[in-house]
Amino acid sequence: MSNVHRIGVGGIAIESSTFSPQTTRLDDFTVLAGAEMQSRYPFMPDWVFQGRTDVQWLPCIHARAIPGAPVAPETYAHLKTRLLAAIETVLPMDGFFLDIHGAMNVAGMDDAEADLAAAVRELVGPCCLIAAGMDLHGNVSRALVERVDIFTAHRLAPHDDAIDTRERSCALLLRCIDEGTRPARAWLRIPVLLPGERTSTLVEPAKSIYASLATESAIAGRGTVLDASLWVGYVWADEPRSSATVVVTGTDTTAIAAAAERVARRYWAARERFTFGTPAGDASWCIDSALEPGPTPVVISDSGDNPTAGGVGDVPHLLGHLVSHPKLREGGASAIFASIPDPDAVRAMVKAGTGAEVGVDLGGKLDPVNGSPLRVKGTVETVFLDDAVGGDLAVLRVGNVLVIVTSRRKPHHYLQDFTQLGLDPAACTVVAVKIGYLVPELRAIARRALLALTPGAVNQDIGSLTYTRVLRPMYPLDTEFGEPELRAELIS
Ligand SMILES: [Zn+2]
Known part of the structure; x- marks a missing residue:
């Protein structure tokens, strides 16, 4: 031994x-x-x-x-x-x-x-x-x-x-x-x-x-x-x-x-x-920029509510801007939104069945600090039961926006997450994902990438967050401070 x-x-x-x-x-x-x-x-x-x-x-x-x-x-x-x-x-x-x-x-x-x-x-x-x-x-x-x-x-x-x-x-x-x-x-x-x-x-x-x-x-x-x-x-x-x-x-x-x-x-x-390394701006700026003529798809990161960084994932802020945009309501542009967890909405959509018209209040329930439920009316496009991560899933068509609704929080990092629902992100004008920087499979399809500075538990606009316990001074929360000593402490 x-x-x-x-x-x-x-x-x-x-x-x-x-x-x-x-x-x-x-x-x-x-x-x-x-x-x-x-x-x-x-x-x-x-x-x-x-x-x-x-x-x-x-x-x-x-x-x-x-x-x-x-x-x-x-x-x-x-x-x-x-x-x-x-x-x-x-x-x-x-x-x-x-x-x-x-x-x-x-x-x-x-x-x-x-x-x-x-x-x-x-x-x-x-x-x-x-x-x-x-x-x-x-x-x-x-x-x-x-x-x-x-x-x-x-x-x-x-x-x-x-x-x-x-x-x-x-x-x-x-x-x-x-x-x-x-x-x-x-x-x-x-x-x-x-x-x-x-x-x-x-x-x-x-x-x-x-x-x-x-x-x-x-x-x-x-x-x-x-x-x-x-x-x-x-x-x-x-x-x-x-x-x-x-x-x-x-x-x-x-x-x-x-x-x-x-x-x-x-x-x-x-x-x-x-x-940021990627053009960044608020939700409307990102959508307007994405819909300007240019190569597509444009992948927009809904970064403030990114569940893979700690965001809750159900803030419908960017989603609200997408479904109300005139070019996505009846214009020639199309979008996929991935995704929002809302078990009640999924249940209603599964019950109504594919092709049915439904009205649901999406999101804003798990993170009421940063969002409130978004009332949308649309057509149930797809129902997918028992996903290993997201539970039952459903896709709602609102104008030209296909909204993926999940029962549990689910990151959409792989093309398989889209194709299993019959969606082809490469064929859309805009793909909005609750993510920060893009993972390899999304990076590969993105002809352009934009970072939306949206509200949420991982808001990228950190100056807008209230810190009371972080040691100060701390850049960039504080900008007016002298050169720190930067001396290593030895521990053995
Ligand atoms: Zn990390």
């Missing part, structure tokens, strides 16, 4: 907007236990990593929810208890891979990830190495960095490297176990808090800054800097820990502090250059 390394795997992952009036409960989480967790780690077929037979990976519990509201305290307590119980059955261990997002908010608790890491640490003991693989939209407190030995985070946004991040984290953990090293961390908060839509790595300045992380890290070599990671943070969390952060992990404390300070200075210096 002594020459076999035992490494546990588990975590809880969600991104929670504290501006959402909803609560995330157990039903919202997908919980994978033991062998079921395999799907998250395709680089570890049959739990064998790097072909090593002297390492035993021990899957515990992984719980994940699509981004949303703060987690109910009893839900968090339940998931935490299950994770700890699963860990307890496979102790002792030499390492633990903590698979978290980093922007979970539990109602009434700040810094849920630090709470979770502390509980895991207590159970696995001081000698076990813990590695965290995170989303770059997480908020990383000093308390978290004190409890975890090795950090890494995504280097691409959109996160085409989500699996690579997990693999890198496991590789770093195994390397430290093999070498018998316990790395230190250089942690540095940058007083900048920007939305993901302004920090996409597809465009500058995030593209170059994130590319520089690979240079700062020397994973493949024998370097003393193991990993340099930069979190842009999660802007829709009014918590003291919310900000951009750098963590550099390694054994040479001078080198990791210097690397962290270089990355932080690059980010700070670029702060005014982070823009």
Whole structure:
């Protein structure tokens, strides 16, 4: 037993907007236990990593929810208890891979990830190495960095490297176990808090800054800097820990502090250059622009209510502008709206049946802070029962707008989400989606893309949100402040 390394795997992952009036409960989480967790780690077929037979990976519990509201305290307590119980059955261990997002908010608790890491640490003991693989939209407190030995985070946004991040984290953990090293961390908060839509790595300045992380890290070599990671943070969390952060992990404390300070200075210096990367404006401006002559389809992101960033998803603000636009009422233009959750409306449409005329009040019920129900009359175009994510679905034709209505929140990121309803987004003038920056399949069909700055729990106009708990000064909430020191703190 002594020459076999035992490494546990588990975590809880969600991104929670504290501006959402909803609560995330157990039903919202997908919980994978033991062998079921395999799907998250395709680089570890049959739990064998790097072909090593002297390492035993021990899957515990992984719980994940699509981004949303703060987690109910009893839900968090339940998931935490299950994770700890699963860990307890496979102790002792030499390492633990903590698979978290980093922007979970539990109602009434700040810094849920630090709470979770502390509980895991207590159970696995001081000698076990813990590695965290995170989303770059997480908020990383000093308390978290004190409890975890090795950090890494995504280097691409959109996160085409989500699996690579997990693999890198496991590789770093195994390397430290093999070498018998316990790395230190250089942690540095940058007083900048920007939305993901302004920090996409597809465009500058995030593209170059994130590319520089690979240079700062020397994973493949024998370097003393193991990993340099930069979190842009999660802007829709009014918590003291919310900000951009750098963590550099390694054994040479001078080198990791210097690397962290270089990355932080690059980010700070670029702060005014982070823009949306896509033409952005209010709902009417976006629709008018989309309907001007030019290549189609034009994909409009209904960004303030994007459920994949934590929005509630039922604010019918952009939808209201679409169905009332003269060119979409009777003109030659056409649009698809994807999508709005409203179980009552779906039930009424399913009952009426395909081809029936119905009047429904769409949305504005789950997020009454940012919207109110939109009265529309239309024809039921399609009914689709039992979608794995959205439940029963229906398509309502209102003028030339085809509105996808779902029973439960469902992101529309794949063409299959449209084609299964008989819809062809490429053939429309406008495709409006509750999303931020576009995911690959939507990017591929979009001949033009526009970002609608709409109301919601993830409003991109962050100056219009009320923050009371974020540490100040914080750019761009504050603009009049002097050069911050940007000194790394060493934690070991
Ligand atoms: Zn993210």
